[in-house]
Amino acid sequence: MKSALPDAPTIGETIKGFGSTPWYGVLAPHGTPKEIVARLQTEISKALDGADVKSRLDGVGCEPFKSSPDQFAELIKSDLPKWAKIVKESGATVD
Secondary structure, three states: OOOOOOOOOOHHHHOOOOOOOOOOOOOOOOOOOHHHHHHHHHHHHHHHHOHHHHHHHHHOOOOOOOOOHHHHHHHHHHHHHHHHHHHHHHOOOOO
């Protein structure tokens, strides 16, 4: 996270082509009505704007990034092939 160590180079700046940004999100079951998803997104966004939440997230080095449900779905879709390849090449299995 660049804000925690602003003068330290990121891994991507040090090793060309390397990079990964962890993310967290809230998901709802497939078929959840759009108005429910919109309400969840609105309320979570309000919570992330709260001073207490900002302080706690900052304390653990987390920078909130708010997006639309469609943008979040695209992020998940774009990450799946990358992580599927990593898991496959690592030989990891589920017990």
